[in-house]
Amino acid sequence: MTPKKGNAEQPRARTGRRPGQSGAREKILRAARIRFSEQGFDKTSIRAVATDAGVDPALVHHYFGTKQQLFAAVVEFPVDPETTLRAIDAVPVPQLGETLVRALLLVWDSPAGAGIVAMARRIIGGGEIALARAFLLEIVMERVRVRIATPEDDGRLRVGLVAAQMSGLLLTRKVIQLDPIEHADADTLVATIGPTVQRYLTGEIGSPAAASP
Amino acid sequence: MTPKKGNAEQPRARTGRRPGQSGAREKILRAARIRFSEQGFDKTSIRAVATDAGVDPALVHHYFGTKQQLFAAVVEFPVDPETTLRAIDAVPVPQLGETLVRALLLVWDSPAGAGIVAMARRIIGGGEIALARAFLLEIVMERVRVRIATPEDDGRLRVGLVAAQMSGLLLTRKVIQLDPIEHADADTLVATIGPTVQRYLTGEIGSPAAASP
Structure with a gap:
């Protein structure tokens, strides 16, 4: 499964990612980093990350795909x-x-x-x-x-x-x-x-x- | 062989290492770090380190002991x-x-x-x-x-x-x-x-x- 891009539904502004989108993406990454560090992979749920980031869980899946792909994004893993x-x-x-x-x-x-x-x-x-x-x-x-x-x-x-x-x-x-x-x-x-x-x-x-x- | 202390011959001032001694020691360490990094261990000589640091080779031995002990000091190796x-x-x-x-x-x-x-x-x-x-x-x-x-x-x-x-x-x-x-x-x-x-x-x-x- 390839992670979906943030601009799948809303067209990206010509000057780059829309501020609101970018902000949510960063908030999710930051929340995920803390959860994964403190609780490990298994005990971290997409739902908990979403709550911490103040977004809907669907948005986490939308930006990052699976929980494993979210983890790969957090550690900036260069391949899936x-x-x-x-x-x-x-x-x-x-x-x-x-x-x-x-x-x-x-x-x-x-x-x-x-x-x-x-x-x-x-x-x-x-x-x-x-x-x-x-x-x-x-x-x-x-x-x-x-x-x-x-x-x-x-x-x-x-x-x-x-x-x-x-x-x-x-x-x-x-x-x-x-x-x-x-x-x-x-x-x-x-x-x-x-x-x-x-x-x-x-x-x-x-x-x-x-x-x- | 234990590395000799810098104050073996000259008593250390009550407020710590004398500025002149400390300066030579640091110069030797800096010169050694560069030599070891660029030429490796074998090709680095105590003589070359001393020349780079502008001191007598005997002073390098005096402060650090053997070449291997000098290396251990450069990488801050906690044991011999x-x-x-x-x-x-x-x-x-x-x-x-x-x-x-x-x-x-x-x-x-x-x-x-x-x-x-x-x-x-x-x-x-x-x-x-x-x-x-x-x-x-x-x-x-x-x-x-x-x-x-x-x-x-x-x-x-x-x-x-x-x-x-x-x-x-x-x-x-x-x-x-x-x-x-x-x-x-x-x-x-x-x-x-x-x-x-x-x-x-x-x-x-x-x-x-x-x-x-």
Whole structure:
């Protein structure tokens, strides 16, 4: 679903967005930022954001589409994460590891990658940690977790380990630009890191007892 | 070796560091920051830093100790990385994976951890990427690389993969504070991530051909 533009029903004035529209859009973004930061993604409703912003919920949907798209707008995510997440939904569980690494590299190495790096730096350097946490935990990781959860293992630690591996790959490849990782081709990284991600998701991940001397 | 204090020979004035001393110290730090950023760690000499700062090389050693300690002062590293690196030197290669994970967790989870997190956020969010790269590549990773390099494999990609894993663990555990990783006990992380680091260092890390469909 593509977010609807604010000028879908009312023609935009030649000099840009009408002040009233622009004001409402900004108010919604500001309210959403506070709600998402304080309550996370799941517990934030479009209705609550609309109330905080003093607008009708329909206007929130009108400007931003789904709640996930509203979140993406708040963190200024340069691509719709839904595209990558859908590719992950479609793949059989034994191929999740390689698919995840390949899908993320595809986005990071694309023209949209620069925007993602800028976002990561802003989030880490600035004060948007709560938003980063909500994005990773409730949007990205939860989507993978439901694929691997069993009655014995809810998979929370497993997807956390994947986040620890992949966030470090983003950091070293795109932010710090560490030579051997920055210039490694995607196939090499899929071959080396894919099996790690697969092990974290479905393999033997050891136990504290086994690791003690 | 502990860095010598600036007041080792001349008693400090009761109101604080003497203006002349403080000025030289700041000049050295400023010159070192520029050299390390532009030329990396290896190619920067104490002599060149001293020349840039307009002081005698002996004064650089006097204030900061070794070149590595000067670097640690430039990036405001809260602990002497040498302590951790020496623990890594001492361990047999087949135990490097677990040892690395345990040694880094020990520092990050210690009272000095807050300073390391602050440094990581400052480096990533700000413009100190070149310093972060020099620190990782030339100080930390090089020290591990010489342990695992063989005539067939210089180990550069291998230590890069370890950096990608461990920087992501720091990011998720201490910076983003992602629930399952933030609260996992050290033993669990050593048991789950140790084998990954060991595989990256000495195991089968796959090849692009093997990963292609």
